[in-house]
Amino acid sequence: MLGSYLSNFLWLAGFLLEVYVVVYSLWKKTFVRNLPINFYMLCEAAVTLGLYFCVRRFGTGSGTYAYYYYYTDFLLTVLMFWVVIRFYQMVFGEMQISQHLRKAAVLLLLATAAFSYVAVRHQFKSNLSNHYVVELGQNLYFVGVVLTYVLWGTVLKLRETRTRLVQLILALGVYFSGTAGTFAIGNLFPHLYLPFFRFLLPVFGLWLPLAWAYTFTKVPEDARLATAALVARAR
């Protein structure tokens, strides 16, 4: 019962924050400038709404729910790669390497899908698609962690100072690493996943719109930060 209330709260809060990010961008007339982020938030809100109706109609134990959850999650992760590419473009600025970035991202996506397929086919002979989609989710989020980590390294190397961009990237890093870790725990301890770890995914799902909403609302566009000092003190 408590778990159900908690899930509903996390969904509702996540949905409202995602809508807030989009509405705030429209109000500030920055929707097009941050199109990948806003489009992702819009899709995430639509998926959250769909998930709510799916649970009400079919229940969390149904196959429909599982398929809806994992497949929409996969599509959203692919969409998130667009956001990551946009961050790369923002960091690299005037270096004119957008095309190479896009090609590299598509290649990485295909390689992850192929690797997940081979790994699952090697382990499971039956019920291939169910295992595949979980494995693919875990691997895609992990690729997200690696990409964000490399992006963070680039931010440090190029001495990026835009506070807003830095906070958006760090929040994305928390989201990707938290979600990849949760998927990995699910793979390692499947019997513990439903009673405990399933709440972690909505928590990390809530983190991203919360952190981005905070950054867009509170951090001025011209705010600057010495990123090198951040890391130097963190050591």
Next chain:
Amino acid sequence: MIASLIFVISFAALLQFFILHCRSILAYSRRVELSDRVREVTGIANQNVSAGDFDRLVQLVRLCPERGEDRKEIRVVGAYYSLLALLDRLTRSLIPSLAAWTELERQSCSHFAAVALDRRISYSRDLLTQQVADRL
């Protein structure tokens, strides 16, 4: 095997990204000087706020009328402070250099809370002045 590896790397990355995110929030307040008024209210005489002052300062912040804008910041920094306190307890005797680092970080959190308190006191005074002006 792959899942274990992903879990370990992701957990390490999560910790690092979370710490850096909190530090980017704290970076703002670090540059802010505390006013004499907040020093008087909190009884902080010397230049630096001590690491252990955080809870007391947050309690004082909660006594002031909410500005709404800083609620999320205080929560995130509060979570960061708790994480640091836990780390401090676990590693104090084993890794003294890490304990020194957590002490510095907790001090930054306390300074952040003092800055938030300063802002809220100013806000309360503005509200009071406005109310008095409205009555006149």
